Amino acid sequence: MSFRYDIRLSGSGGQGLIMMGIILAEAIGVYDGKEVAQTQSYGPEARGGSSKAEVIVSDAEIDYPKAMKVDLLLAMNQKALDEYYEDLKPEGMLIVDSTFVKTIPRATAIQIPFTGIARDRFKKEMVANIIALGAISELTSIVSKKAVEAAVLSRVPRGTEKLNRDALKAGMAAARRVKKGAPIEAPGTGTWEHEDI
Amino acid sequence: MSFRYDIRLSGSGGQGLIMMGIILAEAIGVYDGKEVAQTQSYGPEARGGSSKAEVIVSDAEIDYPKAMKVDLLLAMNQKALDEYYEDLKPEGMLIVDSTFVKTIPRATAIQIPFTGIARDRFKKEMVANIIALGAISELTSIVSKKAVEAAVLSRVPRGTEKLNRDALKAGMAAARRVKKGAPIEAPGTGTWEHEDI
Numbered sequence: 001m002s003f004r005y006d007i008r009l010s011g012s013g014g015q016g017l018i019m020m021g022i023i024l025a026e027a028i029g030v031y032d033g034k035e036v037a038q039t040q041s042y043g044p045e046a047r048g049g050s051s052k053a054e055v056i057v058s059d060a061e062i063d064y065p066k067a068m069k070v071d072l073l074l075a076m077n078q079k080a081l082d083e084y085y086e087d088l089k090p091e092g093m094l095i096v097d098s099t100f101v102k103t104i105p106r107a108t109a110i111q112i113p114f115t116g117i118a119r120d121r122f123k124k125e126m127v128a129n130i131i132a133l134g135a136i137s138e139l140t141s142i143v144s145k146k147a148v149e150a151a152v153l154s155r156v157p158r159g160t161e162k163l164n165r166d167a168l169k170a171g172m173a174a175a176r177r178v179k180k181g182a183p184i185e186a187p188g189t190g191t192w193e194h195e196d197i
Numbered sequence: 198m199s200f201r202y203d204i205r206l207s208g209s210g211g212q213g214l215i216m217m218g219i220i221l222a223e224a225i226g227v228y229d230g231k232e233v234a235q236t237q238s239y240g241p242e243a244r245g246g247s248s249k250a251e252v253i254v255s256d257a258e259i260d261y262p263k264a265m266k267v268d269l270l271l272a273m274n275q276k277a278l279d280e281y282y283e284d285l286k287p288e289g290m291l292i293v294d295s296t297f298v299k300t301i302p303r304a305t306a307i308q309i310p311f312t313g314i315a316r317d318r319f320k321k322e323m324v325a326n327i328i329a330l331g332a333i334s335e336l337t338s339i340v341s342k343k344a345v346e347a348a349v350l351s352r353v354p355r356g357t358e359k360l361n362r363d364a365l366k367a368g369m370a371a372a373r374r375v376k377k378g379a380p381i382e383a384p385g386t387g388t389w390e391h392e393d394i
Binding site: 018022025026028029030033034035036037038039040041042043061062063064065066157 | 215219222223225226227230231232233234235236237238239240258259260261262263354
Protein backbone atom coordinates (compact mmCIF):
# COMPACT_ATOMS: atom_id res chain seq x y z
CA MET A 1 0.00 0.00 0.00
CA SER A 2 1.28 3.41 -0.86
CA PHE A 3 2.09 6.18 1.57
CA ARG A 4 -0.57 8.83 2.10
CA TYR A 5 -0.62 11.80 4.49
CA ASP A 6 -3.75 13.94 4.90
CA ILE A 7 -3.48 17.51 6.14
CA ARG A 8 -6.41 19.73 7.03
CA LEU A 9 -5.91 23.46 7.62
CA SER A 10 -8.94 24.99 9.31
CA GLY A 11 -10.13 28.25 10.79
CA SER A 12 -12.45 31.04 9.78
CA GLY A 13 -12.78 32.80 6.46
CA GLY A 14 -10.25 35.62 6.30
CA GLN A 15 -7.51 33.70 8.12
CA GLY A 16 -5.87 32.82 4.81
CA LEU A 17 -6.34 29.05 4.99
CA ILE A 18 -6.78 28.58 1.24
CA MET A 19 -3.68 30.57 0.38
CA MET A 20 -1.88 28.50 3.01
CA GLY A 21 -3.09 25.29 1.41
CA ILE A 22 -1.89 26.41 -2.02
CA ILE A 23 1.52 27.44 -0.74
CA LEU A 24 1.94 24.21 1.22
CA ALA A 25 0.88 22.10 -1.78
CA GLU A 26 3.24 23.97 -4.11
CA ALA A 27 6.07 23.57 -1.62
CA ILE A 28 5.50 19.82 -1.39
CA GLY A 29 4.67 19.18 -5.04
CA VAL A 30 6.66 21.68 -7.07
CA TYR A 31 9.67 22.21 -4.83
CA ASP A 32 9.95 18.95 -2.89
CA GLY A 33 8.70 16.85 -5.81
CA LYS A 34 6.14 14.63 -4.08
CA GLU A 35 2.64 13.88 -5.37
CA VAL A 36 0.15 16.28 -3.81
CA ALA A 37 -3.47 17.31 -4.27
CA GLN A 38 -5.02 20.39 -2.75
CA THR A 39 -8.76 20.86 -2.34
CA GLN A 40 -11.30 23.25 -0.89
CA SER A 41 -15.02 22.81 -0.79
CA TYR A 42 -17.73 25.40 -0.45
CA GLY A 43 -21.46 25.34 -0.16
CA PRO A 44 -24.38 27.23 1.26
CA GLU A 45 -23.51 25.87 4.71
CA ALA A 46 -20.07 27.53 4.48
CA ARG A 47 -21.42 31.04 4.71
CA GLY A 48 -20.06 32.67 7.83
CA GLY A 49 -18.84 29.33 9.02
CA SER A 50 -15.53 27.57 9.19
CA SER A 51 -13.08 27.55 6.32
CA LYS A 52 -10.81 24.66 5.47
CA ALA A 53 -8.22 23.70 2.91
CA GLU A 54 -6.90 20.18 2.48
CA VAL A 55 -3.55 18.94 1.27
CA ILE A 56 -3.02 15.27 0.48
CA VAL A 57 0.54 14.01 0.06
CA SER A 58 1.42 10.66 -1.44
CA ASP A 59 4.20 8.75 -3.14
CA ALA A 60 1.80 7.66 -5.88
CA GLU A 61 -0.86 9.38 -7.95
CA ILE A 62 -3.70 10.53 -5.72
CA ASP A 63 -7.02 9.05 -6.71
CA TYR A 64 -9.12 10.48 -3.94
CA PRO A 65 -8.07 14.06 -3.17
CA LYS A 66 -10.38 14.70 -0.23
CA ALA A 67 -9.03 14.21 3.29
CA MET A 68 -10.37 11.10 5.02
CA LYS A 69 -8.69 10.31 8.34
CA VAL A 70 -6.45 13.28 9.03
CA ASP A 71 -2.75 12.98 9.92
CA LEU A 72 -2.23 16.66 10.67
CA LEU A 73 -4.94 19.06 11.79
CA LEU A 74 -4.24 22.77 12.13
CA ALA A 75 -7.04 24.61 13.91
CA MET A 76 -6.74 28.37 13.86
CA ASN A 77 -9.79 28.84 16.09
CA GLN A 78 -11.99 26.96 18.55
CA LYS A 79 -14.92 26.45 16.22
CA ALA A 80 -12.77 24.80 13.56
CA LEU A 81 -11.18 22.53 16.15
CA ASP A 82 -14.57 21.49 17.52
CA GLU A 83 -15.86 20.86 14.00
CA TYR A 84 -12.94 18.92 12.57
CA TYR A 85 -11.29 17.19 15.53
CA GLU A 86 -13.20 13.96 15.09
CA ASP A 87 -11.49 13.23 11.74
CA LEU A 88 -8.00 13.39 13.30
CA LYS A 89 -6.28 10.02 13.72
CA PRO A 90 -5.43 9.16 17.33
CA GLU A 91 -1.74 9.25 16.39
CA GLY A 92 -2.19 12.36 14.21
CA MET A 93 -0.63 15.72 15.02
CA LEU A 94 -2.81 18.52 16.37
CA ILE A 95 -1.56 22.10 16.06
CA VAL A 96 -3.71 24.93 17.40
CA ASP A 97 -3.56 28.71 17.44
CA SER A 98 -3.62 29.19 21.21
CA THR A 99 -4.63 32.83 20.70
CA PHE A 100 -8.13 31.54 20.01
CA VAL A 101 -8.20 27.86 21.03
CA LYS A 102 -8.72 27.42 24.74
CA THR A 103 -10.34 23.98 25.03
CA ILE A 104 -8.36 21.07 23.66
CA PRO A 105 -9.89 17.60 23.64
CA ARG A 106 -6.68 15.67 24.25
CA ALA A 107 -3.40 15.86 26.11
CA THR A 108 -0.96 16.17 23.25
CA ALA A 109 -1.40 19.26 21.15
CA ILE A 110 1.08 21.78 19.84
CA GLN A 111 -0.12 25.13 21.14
CA ILE A 112 1.36 28.23 19.56
CA PRO A 113 -0.24 31.71 19.56
CA PHE A 114 0.09 32.28 15.81
CA THR A 115 -2.23 35.25 15.70
CA GLY A 116 -0.78 36.72 18.88
CA ILE A 117 2.72 36.56 17.41
CA ALA A 118 1.47 38.08 14.15
CA ARG A 119 -0.16 40.91 16.05
CA ASP A 120 2.54 41.67 18.60
CA ARG A 121 5.60 41.11 16.56
CA PHE A 122 4.56 42.06 13.04
CA LYS A 123 1.53 44.29 13.70
CA LYS A 124 -0.22 42.31 11.00
CA GLU A 125 -2.67 39.56 11.90
CA MET A 126 -2.74 38.45 8.28
CA VAL A 127 0.69 36.77 8.59
CA ALA A 128 -0.58 34.31 11.21
CA ASN A 129 -1.01 31.73 8.44
CA ILE A 130 2.59 32.16 7.30
CA ILE A 131 3.81 31.79 10.90
CA ALA A 132 1.78 28.58 11.11
CA LEU A 133 3.36 27.34 7.87
CA GLY A 134 6.79 27.93 9.38
CA ALA A 135 5.77 25.90 12.43
CA ILE A 136 4.49 23.03 10.27
CA SER A 137 7.77 22.93 8.33
CA GLU A 138 9.67 22.70 11.63
CA LEU A 139 7.40 20.13 13.28
CA THR A 140 6.95 17.63 10.45
CA SER A 141 9.12 16.04 7.81
CA ILE A 142 6.33 16.26 5.24
CA VAL A 143 7.79 19.41 3.72
CA SER A 144 11.26 20.96 3.78
CA LYS A 145 11.87 24.46 5.13
CA LYS A 146 13.59 25.41 1.90
CA ALA A 147 10.57 24.38 -0.17
CA VAL A 148 8.16 26.27 2.07
CA GLU A 149 10.25 29.42 1.84
CA ALA A 150 10.48 29.17 -1.95
CA ALA A 151 6.73 28.61 -2.28
CA VAL A 152 5.86 31.47 0.08
CA LEU A 153 8.11 33.90 -1.76
CA SER A 154 6.64 32.91 -5.14
CA ARG A 155 3.06 33.61 -3.95
CA VAL A 156 3.16 36.69 -1.72
CA PRO A 157 2.73 40.21 -3.14
CA ARG A 158 5.89 41.94 -4.26
CA GLY A 159 7.32 44.12 -1.51
CA THR A 160 6.19 41.78 1.30
CA GLU A 161 8.97 39.23 0.92
CA LYS A 162 10.89 40.27 4.04
CA LEU A 163 7.76 40.40 6.18
CA ASN A 164 6.76 36.92 5.06
CA ARG A 165 10.24 35.45 5.41
CA ASP A 166 10.44 36.83 8.95
CA ALA A 167 6.97 35.44 9.72
CA LEU A 168 8.03 31.99 8.51
CA LYS A 169 11.13 32.11 10.68
CA ALA A 170 9.13 33.23 13.70
CA GLY A 171 6.92 30.18 13.21
CA MET A 172 9.92 27.88 12.96
CA ALA A 173 11.45 29.40 16.10
CA ALA A 174 8.22 29.03 18.07
CA ALA A 175 7.99 25.39 16.99
CA ARG A 176 11.58 24.72 18.03
CA ARG A 177 10.75 25.98 21.52
CA VAL A 178 7.78 23.65 21.69
CA LYS A 179 9.95 20.75 20.61
CA LYS A 180 12.43 21.57 23.37
CA GLY A 181 9.57 21.56 25.84
CA ALA A 182 9.90 25.26 26.63
CA PRO A 183 6.61 26.97 27.26
CA ILE A 184 5.43 29.39 24.63
CA GLU A 185 5.02 32.66 26.46
CA ALA A 186 1.89 34.61 25.98
CA PRO A 187 2.41 37.33 23.40
CA GLY A 188 2.56 40.82 24.75
CA THR A 189 5.26 39.96 27.28
CA GLY A 190 8.06 41.03 25.02
CA THR A 191 9.51 37.53 24.86
CA TRP A 192 9.25 37.46 21.11
CA GLU A 193 11.68 40.34 20.81
CA HIS A 194 14.44 37.98 21.88
CA GLU A 195 13.68 35.11 19.53
CA ASP A 196 16.57 33.27 17.98
CA ILE A 197 15.69 33.98 14.38
CA MET B 198 -28.98 11.19 -9.99
CA SER B 199 -27.71 14.54 -8.89
CA PHE B 200 -26.44 17.29 -11.13
CA ARG B 201 -22.69 17.56 -11.57
CA TYR B 202 -20.66 19.91 -13.80
CA ASP B 203 -16.88 19.48 -14.15
CA ILE B 204 -14.71 22.42 -15.18
CA ARG B 205 -11.01 22.21 -16.00
CA LEU B 206 -8.94 25.38 -16.35
CA SER B 207 -5.61 24.65 -18.02
CA GLY B 208 -2.54 26.41 -19.32
CA SER B 209 1.02 26.92 -18.22
CA GLY B 210 2.34 27.85 -14.79
CA GLY B 211 2.29 31.61 -14.44
CA GLN B 212 -1.00 32.07 -16.29
CA GLY B 213 -2.89 32.29 -13.01
CA LEU B 214 -5.00 29.15 -13.40
CA ILE B 215 -5.06 28.30 -9.70
CA MET B 216 -6.11 31.79 -8.66
CA MET B 217 -8.77 31.56 -11.37
CA GLY B 218 -10.00 28.25 -9.97
CA ILE B 219 -10.24 29.68 -6.47
CA ILE B 220 -12.11 32.77 -7.63
CA LEU B 221 -14.51 30.73 -9.75
CA ALA B 222 -15.16 28.28 -6.89
CA GLU B 223 -15.76 31.09 -4.41
CA ALA B 224 -18.11 32.78 -6.86
CA ILE B 225 -20.14 29.61 -7.30
CA GLY B 226 -20.00 28.36 -3.71
CA VAL B 227 -19.90 31.43 -1.52
CA TYR B 228 -21.79 33.94 -3.65
CA ASP B 229 -24.10 31.77 -5.77
CA GLY B 230 -24.59 29.21 -3.01
CA LYS B 231 -24.08 25.96 -4.91
CA GLU B 232 -21.96 23.04 -3.76
CA VAL B 233 -18.48 23.30 -5.22
CA ALA B 234 -15.08 21.66 -4.78
CA GLN B 235 -11.85 23.06 -6.16
CA THR B 236 -8.71 20.98 -6.61
CA GLN B 237 -5.20 21.21 -7.99
CA SER B 238 -2.69 18.44 -8.18
CA TYR B 239 1.08 18.64 -8.42
CA GLY B 240 3.84 16.17 -8.81
CA PRO B 241 7.31 15.76 -10.19
CA GLU B 242 5.82 15.48 -13.69
CA ALA B 243 4.31 18.97 -13.30
CA ARG B 244 7.66 20.73 -13.34
CA GLY B 245 7.81 23.02 -16.34
CA GLY B 246 4.70 21.39 -17.70
CA SER B 247 1.06 22.25 -17.89
CA SER B 248 -0.88 23.68 -14.98
CA LYS B 249 -4.50 22.94 -14.24
CA ALA B 250 -7.14 23.77 -11.68
CA GLU B 251 -10.46 21.96 -11.44
CA VAL B 252 -13.83 23.17 -10.22
CA ILE B 253 -16.67 20.71 -9.64
CA VAL B 254 -20.18 22.06 -9.20
CA SER B 255 -23.09 20.04 -7.89
CA ASP B 256 -26.45 20.31 -6.24
CA ALA B 257 -25.42 17.76 -3.63
CA GLU B 258 -22.33 17.18 -1.51
CA ILE B 259 -19.38 16.34 -3.74
CA ASP B 260 -17.88 12.98 -2.89
CA TYR B 261 -15.30 12.84 -5.62
CA PRO B 262 -13.72 16.27 -6.15
CA LYS B 263 -11.50 15.42 -9.12
CA ALA B 264 -12.75 16.12 -12.64
CA MET B 265 -13.75 13.02 -14.58
CA LYS B 266 -15.46 13.71 -17.89
CA VAL B 267 -15.17 17.45 -18.36
CA ASP B 268 -18.15 19.70 -19.19
CA LEU B 269 -16.11 22.86 -19.72
CA LEU B 270 -12.47 22.95 -20.76
CA LEU B 271 -10.56 26.22 -20.86
CA ALA B 272 -7.19 25.86 -22.59
CA MET B 273 -4.94 28.90 -22.31
CA ASN B 274 -2.30 27.38 -24.58
CA GLN B 275 -1.82 24.66 -27.20
CA LYS B 276 0.01 22.22 -24.96
CA ALA B 277 -2.75 22.24 -22.35
CA LEU B 278 -5.39 21.71 -25.05
CA ASP B 279 -3.47 18.79 -26.53
CA GLU B 280 -2.99 17.26 -23.09
CA TYR B 281 -6.51 17.64 -21.70
CA TYR B 282 -8.81 17.59 -24.72
CA GLU B 283 -9.51 13.87 -24.51
CA ASP B 284 -11.36 14.26 -21.19
CA LEU B 285 -13.84 16.75 -22.65
CA LYS B 286 -17.35 15.37 -23.22
CA PRO B 287 -18.48 15.50 -26.88
CA GLU B 288 -21.22 17.93 -25.86
CA GLY B 289 -18.88 19.84 -23.53
CA MET B 290 -17.84 23.45 -24.10
CA LEU B 291 -14.32 24.20 -25.31
CA ILE B 292 -12.93 27.71 -24.76
CA VAL B 293 -9.42 28.50 -25.98
CA ASP B 294 -7.06 31.45 -25.81
CA SER B 295 -6.60 31.99 -29.54
CA THR B 296 -3.47 34.01 -28.84
CA PHE B 297 -1.68 30.71 -28.28
CA VAL B 298 -4.02 27.96 -29.51
CA LYS B 299 -3.83 27.51 -33.27
CA THR B 300 -4.88 23.89 -33.80
CA ILE B 301 -8.31 22.90 -32.55
CA PRO B 302 -9.41 19.28 -32.75
CA ARG B 303 -13.08 19.98 -33.39
CA ALA B 304 -15.40 22.37 -35.21
CA THR B 305 -17.10 24.03 -32.28
CA ALA B 306 -14.80 25.96 -30.01
CA ILE B 307 -15.04 29.41 -28.51
CA GLN B 308 -11.90 31.20 -29.63
CA ILE B 309 -11.02 34.43 -27.84
CA PRO B 310 -7.53 36.00 -27.68
CA PHE B 311 -7.50 36.43 -23.89
CA THR B 312 -3.79 37.14 -23.67
CA GLY B 313 -3.87 39.39 -26.73
CA ILE B 314 -6.64 41.48 -25.18
CA ALA B 315 -4.76 41.62 -21.89
CA ARG B 316 -1.63 42.79 -23.66
CA ASP B 317 -3.13 45.28 -26.10
CA ARG B 318 -5.84 46.75 -24.02
CA PHE B 319 -4.51 46.57 -20.48
CA LYS B 320 -0.76 46.32 -21.09
CA LYS B 321 -0.81 43.51 -18.54
CA GLU B 322 -0.72 39.89 -19.65
CA MET B 323 -1.49 38.80 -16.09
CA VAL B 324 -5.16 39.80 -16.41
CA ALA B 325 -5.76 37.26 -19.20
CA ASN B 326 -7.18 34.87 -16.57
CA ILE B 327 -9.65 37.49 -15.35
CA ILE B 328 -10.73 38.21 -18.94
CA ALA B 329 -11.31 34.48 -19.38
CA LEU B 330 -13.38 34.40 -16.17
CA GLY B 331 -15.54 37.17 -17.59
CA ALA B 332 -16.04 35.16 -20.76
CA ILE B 333 -17.00 32.03 -18.80
CA SER B 334 -19.59 33.99 -16.81
CA GLU B 335 -21.08 35.26 -20.07
CA LEU B 336 -21.03 31.92 -21.91
CA THR B 337 -22.39 29.59 -19.24
CA SER B 338 -25.13 29.66 -16.67
CA ILE B 339 -22.96 27.85 -14.13
CA VAL B 340 -22.02 31.10 -12.40
CA SER B 341 -23.61 34.54 -12.29
CA LYS B 342 -21.75 37.65 -13.44
CA LYS B 343 -22.49 39.30 -10.12
CA ALA B 344 -20.94 36.44 -8.17
CA VAL B 345 -17.82 36.42 -10.35
CA GLU B 346 -17.35 40.13 -9.90
CA ALA B 347 -17.77 39.89 -6.12
CA ALA B 348 -15.31 36.99 -5.90
CA VAL B 349 -12.72 38.70 -8.10
CA LEU B 350 -12.88 41.90 -6.09
CA SER B 351 -12.48 40.01 -2.81
CA ARG B 352 -9.30 38.27 -4.02
CA VAL B 353 -7.30 40.77 -6.07
CA PRO B 354 -4.72 43.06 -4.48
CA ARG B 355 -5.98 46.37 -3.19
CA GLY B 356 -5.59 49.10 -5.78
CA THR B 357 -6.19 46.77 -8.74
CA GLU B 358 -9.98 46.66 -8.45
CA LYS B 359 -10.66 48.86 -11.47
CA LEU B 360 -8.18 47.03 -13.68
CA ASN B 361 -9.73 43.69 -12.77
CA ARG B 362 -13.30 44.87 -13.14
CA ASP B 363 -12.48 46.25 -16.58
CA ALA B 364 -10.75 42.98 -17.50
CA LEU B 365 -13.84 41.01 -16.44
CA LYS B 366 -16.04 43.23 -18.55
CA ALA B 367 -13.73 42.95 -21.55
CA GLY B 368 -14.07 39.17 -21.29
CA MET B 369 -17.87 39.40 -21.12
CA ALA B 370 -17.94 41.72 -24.13
CA ALA B 371 -15.70 39.44 -26.17
CA ALA B 372 -17.92 36.50 -25.31
CA ARG B 373 -21.05 38.40 -26.31
CA ARG B 374 -19.51 39.00 -29.74
CA VAL B 375 -18.80 35.32 -30.11
CA LYS B 376 -22.37 34.49 -29.16
CA LYS B 377 -23.62 36.89 -31.81
CA GLY B 378 -21.39 35.18 -34.34
CA ALA B 379 -19.24 38.23 -34.91
CA PRO B 380 -15.61 37.41 -35.55
CA ILE B 381 -13.19 38.28 -32.79
CA GLU B 382 -10.69 40.56 -34.45
CA ALA B 383 -7.06 39.98 -33.94
CA PRO B 384 -5.76 42.21 -31.17
CA GLY B 385 -3.54 45.02 -32.31
CA THR B 386 -6.08 46.28 -34.83
CA GLY B 387 -7.55 48.81 -32.48
CA THR B 388 -10.94 47.13 -32.52
CA TRP B 389 -10.88 46.66 -28.78
CA GLU B 390 -10.88 50.39 -28.23
CA HIS B 391 -14.49 50.46 -29.34
CA GLU B 392 -15.80 47.63 -27.19
CA ASP B 393 -19.22 48.06 -25.64
CA ILE B 394 -18.14 47.85 -22.03
